[in-house]
Amino acid sequence: MTEGDPGHLLGLATALVAIPSLSHHEALLADAVETALRLCPWLEVVRVGDNLVARTALGRDQRVLIAGHLDTVPPSGGNDEPRVEDDVLHGLGAADMKGALAVFLHLAGTIPEPTVDVTWCFYACEEVEHRHNGLLRLWGERPDLLAGDAAILGEPTGGLVEAGCQGTLRVRLDLVGARAHTARPFTGRNAIHRLAPLLTAIAGFEGRRPVIDGCKYAEQLQAVSVEGGVAANVVPDRATLVLNHRFAPDRDAEAAEVALHALLDPFLEAEDTWERVDASAGAPPALDHPVLAGLVAATGTAPRAKVGWTDVATFWAHGIPAANFGPADPRLAHTSGEHVSAAELEAAAAVLGTLLTAPR
């Protein structure tokens, strides 16, 4: 590792993208990260499953958790092989969030004496159902490893601080109908046709955009799954729709679900079912914490709201103020065109380096 080499961070990120790490299959990447961390004698490294925690123990007044997830969503559009072009790395996870992991590994390996104690955390299964989340497993099995005063989560934020995060709610709607022969549909009722007004309302959803601590959130509603059908000549008596609602952190999941009911109940009937699949509260901005305020200052840019749910909410639920900060455009996450540039990686490394070495 050579700190001065401008291609170093890009090369490191490329190496991380080259190791597939679909959720539940992070072992190879965890092996590589563990190997790199164990080269640093100033870090105490603990592995729990495919989750890694590496800590300094310098007796500083403050301890900062710096965390990133190892996993990616499934490949899309042939993006599973990394490709570097004009100092830009393209590939699955380049933005979400192996670029940040490269920055973290670089700083963990080059700052042996930060002015705050640092807990580096690389964890599994962030992109799937929350119950699988590696942070939850660490809190369950080794809560001592996650003690800290504030946390920074390396989700892609375009190099500025994205404060707090929105909550997420998933509901499953089962619409009923009545079977009939498709030549005589008037003797039954088509449950798939019943989706029409519901999908029209969902597609036309206009979310609230509350401003909290100067950060503007934006609520969303998306159908993420649809399924229905009995046979090729049968009017279907059932259709299922799964929705994902993203709500601002001035609401809890219960209030968000009440609002969703108000929108969709006009299109539902007594025999339909409404099931909450999962819900996770968001987290308010916590920029009054000195570490997070210092992070904002180091970026030199005004913070903005994080509209996606992130593990900032998991930290907040455990009493730890946290903010999102990472290289790459957050709008690229989960798209086939994910990428991150060398300049973005360098800038993120500079901001975190400044924060970790500032005189205190």
Next chain:
Amino acid sequence: MTEGDPGHLLGLATALVAIPSLSHHEALLADAVETALRLCPWLEVVRVGDNLVARTALGRDQRVLIAGHLDTVPPSGGNDEPRVEDDVLHGLGAADMKGALAVFLHLAGTIPEPTVDVTWCFYACEEVEHRHNGLLRLWGERPDLLAGDAAILGEPTGGLVEAGCQGTLRVRLDLVGARAHTARPFTGRNAIHRLAPLLTAIAGFEGRRPVIDGCKYAEQLQAVSVEGGVAANVVPDRATLVLNHRFAPDRDAEAAEVALHALLDPFLEAEDTWERVDASAGAPPALDHPVLAGLVAATGTAPRAKVGWTDVATFWAHGIPAANFGPADPRLAHTSGEHVSAAELEAAAAVLGTLLTAPR
């Protein structure tokens, strides 16, 4: 078998309903029917797979094919066990079409010397993709067995003649979108949301109602399957809809598909795909044929159009004029509440008995 016993036909139909015969699983029922037919020395019985043909060979001037399918759609609402109440048989296939099979078996066994030669045909796999259809297999392997001047198909018609049949067309539409994170859906495009205007148009479809030879047809359009979704937090980039269109016999499948395009193309885009899954032309009324005219006369009731596709079209495609005639309300087909009454069975037996024994 006692012809004069009013409960006899109902008992026979109950016995047939008690033998499960889901499409592709007709062997047990075919065994039972074969056993019954082989008790009649005046019939030449041939079995091809689970298809049975039993023919008189009396040297009559005319030969009438009388056909019915052995299979049923899957059970629904616990209707897989027959139940008789107040001289009404309830259960899967009671209407579509084991009631007719009971009438056919009764007549085959009690009219050794009809005034026309009769070819009784009991066949498999009518309720599934047409390529599996037992009649097609018989025409492929033993076309000699299906020679005849006219055909009567025992689909449920409520005891009157339903003339011709409508065609059926299935198309599969794949709508495209662009993946994105559900917290930033504006960076992608939700393919499931794109279903909204399409389903609105389909649910609002008003089919033509042409009158042909005095019979009024009624076109229909139904979504029979929908599917889409990538992951719980991903804006889906694909949604699939399968439609079943029933069209009147004054149109062929090509013309029907052109009309469907005109309805749906406004909601489709260049990258979407439109695939014809299958198509079967209908059949015009052919009531000028003396056998079919005689059938109408025997019912004593005006004929009406058959709105569902039936194997009347298969006979017509092989040059044989055909009509639908069977006991039970056709609107019960493929519903959980299928039933047929003893009176309906007796009436159908009387009509066909009259036709088969009329002086010629």
